[in-house]
Amino acid sequence: MEEEEQITQEDDEFEDEETSRELVVPGEVLTEEVQDFIPGRGTIFNKDKTKIISLHIGLKNINKNYINVIPLRGIYTPQPGDKIIAIVVDKNPVKYKCDINAKDFAQLKPRNTVKRMKSRMGKRNYEQDDLSTEKFDIGDILIVKVLSADRLNKPELTTIGKYLGKKNGGIVISIDPPKIPRLIGRNGSMIKMLKNLTKCNIFVTQNGRVWIKGDNIAYERLLIEAIYKIEREAHTTGLTDRMQLFIENEKKNRGIE
Amino acid sequence: MVLLIKDEYPEKLFQENGKRLDGRDKKELRPIKMEVDVLKNADGSAYIEWGNNKIFAAVFGPREVHPHHLSKPDKGILRVFYRMATYSVFDRKRPAPGRREKEISMIIADCLEPVLFLELYPGTAFEIFIQVIDADGGTRCASTTVASLALADAGIPMKSLVTALAVGKIDGELVVDLSGIEDKAGEADLPIAITWFNDEISLLQFDGEMDLSELDTVLKDAKEAAKKIYEIQVNTLKNKYISIQNNIEKEKGGED
Numbered sequence: 006m007e008e009e010e011q012i013t014q015e016d017d018e019f020e021d022e023e024t025s026r027e028l029v030v031p032g033e034v035l036t037e038e039v040q041d042f043i044p045g046r047g048t049i050f051n052k053d054k055t056k057i058i059s060l061h062i063g064l065k066n067i068n069k070n071y072i073n074v075i076p077l078r079g080i081y082t083p084q085p086g087d088k089i090i091a092i093v094v095d096k097n098p099v100k101y102k103c104d105i106n107a108k109d110f111a112q113l114k115p116r117n118t119v120k121r122m123k124s125r126m127g128k129r130n131y132e133q134d135d136l137s138t139e140k141f142d143i144g145d146i147l148i149v150k151v152l153s154a155d156r157l158n159k160p161e162l163t164t165i166g167k168y169l170g171k172k173n174g175g176i177v178i179s180i181d182p183p184k185i186p187r188l189i190g191r192n193g194s195m196i197k198m199l200k201n202l203t204k205c206n207i208f209v210t211q212n213g214r215v216w217i218k219g220d221n222i223a224y225e226r227l228l229i230e231a232i233y234k235i236e237r238e239a240h241t242t243g244l245t246d247r248m249q250l251f252i253e254n255e256k257k258n259r260g261i262e
Numbered sequence: 263m264v265l266l267i268k269d270e271y272p273e274k275l276f277q278e279n280g281k282r283l284d285g286r287d288k289k290e291l292r293p294i295k296m297e298v299d300v301l302k303n304a305d306g307s308a309y310i311e312w313g314n315n316k317i318f319a320a321v322f323g324p325r326e327v328h329p330h331h332l333s334k335p336d337k338g339i340l341r342v343f344y345r346m347a348t349y350s351v352f353d354r355k356r357p358a359p360g361r362r363e364k365e366i367s368m369i370i371a372d373c374l375e376p377v378l379f380l381e382l383y384p385g386t387a388f389e390i391f392i393q394v395i396d397a398d399g400g401t402r403c404a405s406t407t408v409a410s411l412a413l414a415d416a417g418i419p420m421k422s423l424v425t426a427l428a429v430g431k432i433d434g435e436l437v438v439d440l441s442g443i444e445d446k447a448g449e450a451d452l453p454i455a456i457t458w459f460n461d462e463i464s465l466l467q468f469d470g471e472m473d474l475s476e477l478d479t480v481l482k483d484a485k486e487a488a489k490k491i492y493e494i495q496v497n498t499l500k501n502k503y504i505s506i507q508n509n510i511e512k513e514k515g516g517e518d
Binding site: 026028030031032033047049051052058060061062076077078079080108109110156157181183237238240241247 | 305306323324325326377379382383384385386414415416417418419420421422423458459460495496499500503504506507510
């Protein structure tokens with residue numbers, strides 16, 4: 006079975022050294038020392054610039070002189086370059102409509118699904134340019150890359166690239182997008198541990214969808230349970246060790262391996 | 263048609279010992295219980311029991327607007343659907359949304375809008391569905407309170423939570439948190455919503471008669487009482503996560 010690429014560039018924000026375990030709610034005052042701190046992600050000044058206020062329910066985090074709030078719930082905002090799992094929900098002769106778990110449906114144009122060959126001797130190879138939406142069907146699960154995304158227009162996707170394209174087999178589950186960094190762990194520690202212990206292929210994407218495929222249905226079910234447990238306990242400390250213990254215990258209880 | 267219970271108001275709204283009909287002091291709130299994340303399919307949800315009021319709120323969004331002509335190209339819209347169950351009041355309420363429901367939906371949307379960043383989500387809608395299961399005075403305030411809790415639970419960026427409650431005047435005395443019967447038989451009724459970002463008033467309705475000096479006093483009382491409700495809101499939101507942490511620590515302790 007081919008080895009899947011890991012998406013591990015995102016650091017585990019939850020386990021930064023300076024992340025306090027302090028929960029904050031929207032409107033809560035984070036600090037009144039405005040000379041020493043700058044409002045970072047998920048924070049705002051009040052009207053008179055005398056206080057820094059949280060915008061989300063999340064964990065307070067101080068990075069140098071920035072105050073951030075790491076949200077615990079939220080929606081996925083597509084960024085150009087993200088590799089995500091999309092589901093084809095509609096198609097017409099010129100484009101596919103894809104559900105990417107964001108506020109808009111994304112569009113995938115057929116010219117972004119076939120690799121264009123360089124024209125040879127000034128002639129275009131018309132057989133390669135199959136510019137119709139015959140390649141994928143409604144309900145297909147695709148791994149795609151975001152080409153462009155902003156807050157006004159619909160995101161555009163592509164399936165040209167390494168590891169991109171249609172996925173056959175496997176299971177896709179959804180979790181809260183802000184908890185994805187926790188599932189990956191610092192430098193991919195959590196995902197490596199899950200992979201080794203359950204012998205499954207896992208593909209984690211930033212829009213909160215996880216594709217898993219294992220040799221054995223028992224392992225897959227254990228892995229799904231473990232991922233939901235990580236989602237539920239994402240804000241707690243010492244999660245990687247606890248998950249390792251959980252999986253080893255469950256393996257014994259279920260009599261697998 | 264014979265009415266089983268006569269719709270009569272009591273002559274006095276205070277007992278002989280100076281307490282109100284339900285045994286409260288003048289500035290005492292009814293018992294309040296809140297819960298978040300009660301509905302599985304909603305992005306965020308909350309439930310409140312405020313005295314005899316029982317209200318659910320569910321938040322969806324940002325998502326596409328239907329009908330599409332309501333969407334705005336430069337900002338998102340907030341739509342609130344306040345509905346009462348047929349069995350929530352004494353006489354059966356006709357299920358079709360009437361004038362009162364449309365008005366309350368509008369005022370709740372108007373008083374929650376200032377705390378949201380709608381300009382970040384152009385062409386989309388946030389939708390709040392509020393279902394009143396049981397009503398006994400002050401449902402618009404309880405609905406506003408629970409709707410802001412559901413918005414925070416959904417992870418939507420907000421400047422602050424919103425707290426609302428009703429104050430008023432019954433039998434010549436200024437009181438806090440009117441119940442259903444005090445609302446109907448009293449002299450004045452004043453629902454008020456406070457956004458804690460800069461401590462601004464987001465909703466102020468008035469019905470009845472009151473002096474200007476009394477209005478000042480009653481607004482001060484309202485703010486004090488709202489602070490108590492705000493604390494319950496904050497604790498409810500935090501408890502969802504703290505209880506998970508506590509359970510883990512308890513399990514750990516059990517193993518050792």
